Amino acid sequence: MASHGSYPLLRIAIVGGGPGGLATAIALSKIPNIDVTVYEQAMVLREVGAGISIGENSWNVLGLLGVADSLTGGHTTLTVLQFNGRTGEELHRFEKPKTSARLPIRTQRTTLQSTLLSHVPQGRIKLQKKLIGLQDLGRAGVRLRFADDTFAEADLVVGADGIRSIVRDSAWESYELKFTGTTIWRTLLPVEEVKDLDPSFQTTGWWHGPTTHVYFSPVGEGLWEIAARAWQDPSVHSASKKTWGVPVANEVIESNFTEFLPDIREALRRVPKGSWREFAAFAGPELPDLTAWDNKIVLVGDSSHALSGAFGSGAGFAMEDGYVIAQALKFSHNDVNQALPLFNNIRLPYYSKMYAHLDSEAKRRALNLQRLQNPSYDERVRNKLVQPGGQSMQWLYGNHIGRVWEEHVAGAAVADSRRAELDSIRHPNVYLEEDKTNSLQEKQVVLA
Numbered sequence: 001m002a003s004h005g006s007y008p009l010l011r012i013a014i015v016g017g018g019p020g021g022l023a024t025a026i027a028l029s030k031i032p033n034i035d036v037t038v039y040e041q042a043m044v045l046r047e048v049g050a051g052i053s054i055g056e057n058s059w060n061v062l063g064l065l066g067v068a069d070s071l072t073g074g075h076t077t078l079t080v081l082q083f084n085g086r087t088g089e090e091l092h093r094f095e096k097p098k099t100s101a102r103l104p105i106r107t108q109r110t111t112l113q114s115t116l117l118s119h120v121p122q123g124r125i126k127l128q129k130k131l132i133g134l135q136d137l138g139r140a141g142v143r144l145r146f147a148d149d150t151f152a153e154a155d156l157v158v159g160a161d162g163i164r165s166i167v168r169d170s171a172w173e174s175y176e177l178k179f180t181g182t183t184i185w186r187t188l189l190p191v192e193e194v195k196d197l198d199p200s201f202q203t204t205g206w207w208h209g210p211t212t213h214v215y216f217s218p219v220g221e222g223l224w225e226i227a228a229r230a231w232q233d234p235s236v237h238s239a240s241k242k243t244w245g246v247p248v249a250n251e252v253i254e255s256n257f258t259e260f261l262p263d264i265r266e267a268l269r270r271v272p273k274g275s276w277r278e279f280a281a282f283a284g285p286e287l288p289d290l291t292a293w294d295n296k297i298v299l300v301g302d303s304s305h306a307l308s309g310a311f312g313s314g315a316g317f318a319m320e321d322g323y324v325i326a327q328a329l330k331f332s333h334n335d336v337n338q339a340l341p342l343f344n345n346i347r348l349p350y351y352s353k354m355y356a357h358l359d360s361e362a363k364r365r366a367l368n369l370q371r372l373q374n375p376s377y378d379e380r381v382r383n384k385l386v387q388p389g390g391q392s393m394q395w396l397y398g399n400h401i402g403r404v405w406e407e408h409v410a411g412a413a414v415a416d417s418r419r420a421e422l423d424s425i426r427h428p429n430v431y432l433e434e435d436k437t438n439s440l441q442e443k444q445v446v447l448a
């Protein structure tokens with residue numbers, strides 16, 4: 001291991017204390033000579049929302065962060081069901097393979113949040129610090145301005161401030177989020193409250209209408225989750241960007257599921273008043289670069305790919321981002337000019353693949369609907385789940401970010417040695433003398 005002396009001091013400000021910000025702080029705390037501070041707007045660090053799925057990809061990164069063993073409880077989700085919400089017909093049953101010792105779970109978002117928090121070194125998080133703007137100070141770094149009229153300076157700002165990111169808005173001024181048409185409502189209630197209803201409610205499952213669904217799942221600790229969605233044409237309907245985790249009346253949700261089975265409507269009726277939260281889903285285009293201001297800004301998690309939770313695994317992606325940034329900084333001895341391009345090379349194609357996937361699936365569904373001509377309610381429901389021709393999603397849900405990192409570095413090392421060979425043929429001696437200590441091959445030894 002190199003001494004601290006070979007790692008110049010780097011001041012890193014992480015904006016946002018969600019899964020991305022906390023995971024990045026944990027990963028960076030293992031790198032020498034990094035002075036990291038997390039700035040979070042909330043008064044108390046707790047997640048709004050209900051449940052969250054932790055699958056193979058998320059377990060992998062939690063393991064690398066040293067957090068996995070602390071995340072206990074939750075409800076095992078080896079079986080996942082899909083139903084027609086009006087008829088109750090089972091449309092699909094997915095039995096997940098037991099590929100690793102840690103089984104997929106649905107747990108409370110607060111459980112993930114508090115587990116991550118317990119691994120962030122003390123004194124690193126500043127609460128009630130709402131970022132309102134950034135200023136590029138050139139070689140001196142970046143100045144952060146907060147709503148309480150205080151300032152901070154950093155060499156690198158990590159934008160982990162979610163889909164409505166101020167960091168992204170500051171550095172990518174023309175970036176625009178648009179309402180997708182989807183509104184999401186989420187709540188938790190005691191599992192006892194619904195025990196007398198359809199026994200299928202005790203297995204994680206979706207109940208679909210053509211443009212709506214309800215999702216039911218136990219989340220462990222005696223709690224049960226409902227996440228409901230409805231889509232309305234965004235060219236006709238709009239939503240406020242501020243609608244994120246706001247309370248909403250029960251009648252609003254119930255009115256969207258009047259054609260659903262009586263037991264589903266009864267479950268919705270049993271939600272205590274005041275406990276539903278509404279989230280308007282916004283999304284934005286793919287970014288061509290996750291870094292800005294000459295490698296002084298980098299985006300992680302939802303701020304970097306505004307896909308509105310499209311794959312139900314965004315917390316996992318955010319934590320993977322944090323892990324990769326830390327590895328890249330360690331590898332490059334805190335040199336942001338080497339580390340951030342590495343981060344980009346690994347994460348940009350991954351997010352690009354997600355955008356391409358969503359695009360091709362949307363086209364496939366639209367084409368199917370066209371072929372059906374005047375499809376019935378049930379045909380439209382089935383079309384939402386079309387499987388034939390669907391791509392395997394193992395590249396995403398089975399992602400092992402540790403292996404991705406190692407393969408990327410090994411690939412870079414091979415490319416580097418080829419370049420060295422070519423250079424030494426063209427300019428004998430020059431490469432060896434100039435670039436000996438910077439060779440990627442050598443740095444790989446530091447990594448191991």
Ligand SMILES: Cc1cc2nc3c(=O)[nH]c(=O)nc-3n(C[C@H](O)[C@H](O)[C@H](O)COP(=O)(O)OP(=O)(O)OC[C@H]3O[C@@H](n4cnc5c(N)ncnc54)[C@H](O)[C@@H]3O)c2cc1C
Pocket residue numbers: 015016017018019020021039040041042051052053054058129130131132160161162163164165166184227279300301302303308309312313314315316317318
């Ligand atoms: C309905 C729905 C269901 C989902 N289900 C799953 C799931 O099952 N599994 C999964 O892995 N993911 C799921 N996701 C996605 C997941 O919630 C997000 O991808 C994940 O939370 C992103 O983490 P993040 O840290 O990037 O951002 P966030 O979790 O949004 O955290 C951002 C943090 O930044 C803070 N912040 C924002 N602005 C500022 C500011 N100006 N100054 C300071 N602090 C600020 C916020 O208060 C917050 O704490 C779901 C998303 C949705 C919408």
